Amino acid sequence: MTCQELHSYFEVREPVDFASWIGSAEVAEHILGCAGCAGFVEAHRQMERNLALVRATVPRVAPALDAAVLAHYRRYAARLSQAAGPTAGRGRRLFAALAWGAAIAAVALGAILFFPGRKTPSTSARPYRAPLIIEPQAQRPATPATASPTTKRKRAARAVGYPTRHEPAAIASVIPGPLPGGFHSLMYCDELSCAGAMTMIRVQLPMYAASFPSANGMVFADVLVGPDGIARGFRIVE
Amino acid sequence: MEKLESRSDAELLEQSLAGDEAAFLVLYERLKSGVFRYAFYTTNSKAGAEEVTQEVFISLLQEGGRYRKELGDVAAFVFGIARNFVRRVERRERAYQPLPRDDAAEGVPASLISGVESLPQQMMRKETTEKVQTAIASLPDHYRQVVVLCDLCELSYAEAASRLHCAVGTIRSRLNRAHSLLAHKLRPFRDPQPNITATGTESWVL
Numbered sequence: 435m436t437c438q439e440l441h442s443y444f445e446v447r448e449p450v451d452f453a454s455w456i457g458s459a460e461v462a463e464h465i466l467g468c469a470g471c472a473g474f475v476e477a478h479r480q481m482e483r484n485l486a487l488v489r490a491t492v493p494r495v496a497p498a499l500d501a502a503v504l505a506h507y508r509r510y511a512a513r514l515s516q517a518a519g520p521t522a523g524r525g526r527r528l529f530a531a532l533a534w535g536a537a538i539a540a541v542a543l544g545a546i547l548f549f550p551g552r553k554t555p556s557t558s559a560r561p562y563r564a565p566l567i568i569e570p571q572a573q574r575p576a577t578p579a580t581a582s583p584t585t586k587r588k589r590a591a592r593a594v595g596y597p598t599r600h601e602p603a604a605i606a607s608v609i610p611g612p613l614p615g616g617f618h619s620l621m622y623c624d625e626l627s628c629a630g631a632m633t634m635i636r637v638q639l640p641m642y643a644a645s646f647p648s649a650n651g652m653v654f655a656d657v658l659v660g661p662d663g664i665a666r667g668f669r670i671v672e
Numbered sequence: 673m674e675k676l677e678s679r680s681d682a683e684l685l686e687q688s689l690a691g692d693e694a695a696f697l698v699l700y701e702r703l704k705s706g707v708f709r710y711a712f713y714t715t716n717s718k719a720g721a722e723e724v725t726q727e728v729f730i731s732l733l734q735e736g737g738r739y740r741k742e743l744g745d746v747a748a749f750v751f752g753i754a755r756n757f758v759r760r761v762e763r764r765e766r767a768y769q770p771l772p773r774d775d776a777a778e779g780v781p782a783s784l785i786s787g788v789e790s791l792p793q794q795m796m797r798k799e800t801t802e803k804v805q806t807a808i809a810s811l812p813d814h815y816r817q818v819v820v821l822c823d824l825c826e827l828s829y830a831e832a833a834s835r836l837h838c839a840v841g842t843i844r845s846r847l848n849r850a851h852s853l854l855a856h857k858l859r860p861f862r863d864p865q866p867n868i869t870a871t872g873t874e875s876w877v878l
Contacts, residue, residue, distance in 0.1 A: 444851065477859065478851065478855060484804040484858065489826070495704060495725070503725070511693060
């Protein structure tokens with residue numbers, strides 16, 4: 435064995451362990467004849483002994499440490515189960531809320547379909563409605579002592595000739611025939627095609643639509659609208 | 673329990689994180705000794721080693737979800753956690769370097785002293801151990817890690833390479849260099865009677 439071969443063992447070490455390597459015959463023979471390598475090997479042998487001493491100093495793991503780690507794990511597991519519990523409860527509550535919401539929505543939809551006359555009041559501006567041309571035939575006697583404000587409003591509307599939503603029969607009797615005088619026909623209109631009540635709506639026109647100068651700068655027109663919503667005729671109000 | 677013993681560390685970790693206490697106990701028994709020894713040899717303190725071991729397993733429960741098989745085995749993952757905690761303890765304890773306890777052996781009753789090893793021998797052994805520990809602690813970190821893992825925790829080169837995320841050849845070369853440094857540091861200690869004739873002051877003191 436050469437000095438280099440001896441030193442190279444310390445660079446590799448494996449697969450032979452230090453104790454069996456240093457006890458081999460060729461190492462012992464080389465050490466006897468080489469003082470430098472003998473000191474080098476002795477230094478490492480001493481270091482191995484010292485490392486073995488340090489290895490032996492390691493204490494045993496205290497049972498208290500095991501107990502502490504286990505306690506931590508049990509707390510972790512408890513938190514895990516708690517985290518799983520409320521989530522399931524939250525899911526059930528969410529499902530119940532959704533079911534209740536769906537039931538309420540179904541009831542509301544049914545009510546809307548069953549009572550179609552009850553519409554949500556619109557916030558848009560209602561068009562100006564001119565008084566009916568002919569007074570309604572049927573007028574129910576009012577009872578002022580028991581009349582509510584709503585009834586009073588309906589009665590006042592009837593008095594001035596405004597059509598009310600709940601009296602389509604009265605409107606039908608207003609204009610029984612074709613267009614009244616002064617109205618220009620917007621479509622072919624006879625007793626058959628223009629039968630039924632019509633509503634007259636007064637609208638304000640822009641100035642350039644009128645072919646004559648207006649005194650007060652305003653031009654109005656009356657439009658007759660049939661029960662199907664189609665305008666039948668109009669006239670300029672001078 | 674027998675079925676759990678045959679399972680891999682990764683499977684046990686997965687089961688532990690899902691709340692299986694038996695799986696966690698098996699995993700803990702497998703890993704605790706290595707973690708404790710590594711922490712003890714690097715901190716030179718039993719209390720520090722216990723603290724690190726406890727923190728490592730708490731952290732494993734919190735961070736275990738980040739473990740990926742392709743990045744290494746569970747032991748290497750746990751070693752990474754332990755290494756971080758050891759560094760934290762070292763930073764914290766740096767200001768409090770413990771002095772050798774001279775009176776430790778004096779307070780021991782005579783009845784407790786082993787008949788095989790006399791008190792002076794015990795003291796010498798203790799002194800030697802502390803000097804070697806000091807020498808190991810004074811090594812650069814990458815050499816110290818290799819000495820602790822290969823020489824003290826008795827891991828193979830391959831296992832040490834897995835823990836430190838480097839090649840086996842790197843472990844070999846570092847260990848060889850670390851041994852040379854250690855031998856150099858322990859050389860004055862090996863000579864029980866240093867030459868004191870060179871300086872007059874030392875001869876006067878002694």
